[in-house]
Amino acid sequence: xxESGMRGGCRPVATQGSRAALSxxxxxxxxxxxxxxxxxxxxxxxxxxxxxxxxxLPEDIRWERLDKxxxxxxxxxxxxxxxxxxxxxxxxxxxxxxAPVAATGAAALPPSAFAAASSILRREGPLAFYRGFATSLAxxxxxxxxxxxxxxxxxxAVGPIALSLGAPEPAASAAAGAAAGLAAAVAAQIVxxxxxxxxxRLMVQGNPCPASRYRGGVDAFRKIxxxxxxxxxxxxxxxxxxxxxxxxxxxxxxxxxxQKIIWSGIGCxxxxxxVGVQEIDLGNGDSSLQPGCxxxxxxxGVSAAMAGAASxxxxxxxxxxxxxxxxxxxxxxxxxxxxxxxxxxxxxGWAACYxxxxxxxxxxSLSATTMITTYEFLKRLSDKGQEGGLA
Numbered sequence: 001x002x003e004s005g006m007r008g009g010c011r012p013v014a015t016q017g018s019r020a021a022l023s024x025x026x027x028x029x030x031x032x033x034x035x036x037x038x039x040x041x042x043x044x045x046x047x048x049x050x051x052x053x054x055x056x057l058p059e060d061i062r063w064e065r066l067d068k069x070x071x072x073x074x075x076x077x078x079x080x081x082x083x084x085x086x087x088x089x090x091x092x093x094x095x096x097x098x099a100p101v102a103a104t105g106a107a108a109l110p111p112s113a114f115a116a117a118s119s120i121l122r123r124e125g126p127l128a129f130y131r132g133f134a135t136s137l138a139x140x141x142x143x144x145x146x147x148x149x150x151x152x153x154x155x156x157a158v159g160p161i162a163l164s165l166g167a168p169e170p171a172a173s174a175a176a177g178a179a180a181g182l183a184a185a186v187a188a189q190i191v192x193x194x195x196x197x198x199x200x201r202l203m204v205q206g207n208p209c210p211a212s213r214y215r216g217g218v219d220a221f222r223k224i225x226x227x228x229x230x231x232x233x234x235x236x237x238x239x240x241x242x243x244x245x246x247x248x249x250x251x252x253x254x255x256x257x258x259q260k261i262i263w264s265g266i267g268c269x270x271x272x273x274x275v276g277v278q279e280i281d282l283g284n285g286d287s288s289l290q291p292g293c294x295x296x297x298x299x300x301g302v303s304a305a306m307a308g309a310a311s312x313x314x315x316x317x318x319x320x321x322x323x324x325x326x327x328x329x330x331x332x333x334x335x336x337x338x339x340x341x342x343x344x345x346x347x348x349g350w351a352a353c354y355x356x357x358x359x360x361x362x363x364x365s366l367s368a369t370t371m372i373t374t375y376e377f378l379k380r381l382s383d384k385g386q387e388g389g390l391a
Contacts, residue, residue: 055267056280056288058296061379063152071382075148076141078374083140086370088129089363092117094203096356097323113358132202135217139195143188148375150187151252155180170260177256181248186241193240194233197224197326204327239322239337243315251311251368258303270295300376301369308368312361317353319360320344 096116120128158179162172198220205214214220224232270277276295280288291299325340333339344352 055263055271055277056290057263058290061383063156065384066152066379066382067384068382071148071378072145074381075144075375075378078378079144079371080137080140082367082370082374083137084133086363086367087133087136089359089366091129091131091203092120093356093359093363094200094323094327095120096359097320098204098327099355113356128205131205132199132217135202135220136195136199138217139191139199143191143195146191147184147188151180151184154183155252170257173256173260174253177252178249181250181252182245185244185248189237189240189244193237196240197233197235200323200327235335236322236325239318239325243318243322246318247311247315250314251307254310255303255307255368255372258306259299262299262303266299297373297376300372304368304372305365308364308366309361311368312357312364316357316360320353320355 092113096113099116155176159172159176162175163169167175198217201220201224202214202217214223221233228235269275270291271289274289276292276298277289278292280290321337321340321344324344325335325337328335328340348355
């Protein structure tokens, strides 16, 4: 960051002990040109300059620093609460994705999200927005444990490797995020696909479609296994991987890059005006500016919303195909990706692949913002280096 033309510059606040290195020294009223002095070793000068430039961001809490028991136990409770708040949007998105042609009018267009929500509320009551939630919640704990474990372990391993290969820090961060998201999605789908199949079938109860015939999660489990075997619980597993793996890779890569872009854009402003920052004593007479907790959370939240929106837009067609494969019956014929796509295009053209985009976009953006702030808070709570786990 440049400091010319800025009242306070972009450097950390320097104390008297460090300002002598930043300005000409005076002796007897005359300025002494620093070129006459013996310069410091190049490496030391580089380290000095690198350490004094820009806003000092809080250190990321890596996998090895986490108290794993606290991390998973607290995570189960926190993410269950977040899932409960966002579940209605998931139900609405699923209903729109499987809406039959008869319910979409002559032009084969889906109802608006508002119209669909109003219809569900009027005909089935508010509890309809929580159909399948108990099943979903039961699968959240093991799925989240696998997801978070794979995410942190992969990110901690890939980041240093990318840096050691000479990748610039933003690229290394994005690569680590993409690899971590990919690994986490694959690990979680082992548990989440059966839960997804059951919960989504319960979500569409009340719709005029053949899947509306289950009394609850246990009943749905028995009937699916009886008719299709255990493989029925993994219907659409390949599409789930194809949906969630790139979705998570896009999400974490976008999230990492968004944070870098935002910090580079607002760093000078925060340093210059002292807004949302705090002075940190570095020792040896030096100090630095570090963003406050609220500032960090705002940047993380905005970055997460941007990542959620990008991920929803990129992977929406895959999610629609996956959902229809898991929810709708094949009328006696094998349920394949090709057959599902042809049926979907026949019903509403290519635009049908984006049915439910509005609710999914809103759900993923809101979910991402809530989840990431909760996730980062959870990591601070689980940090072994903090007293009681609190920053």
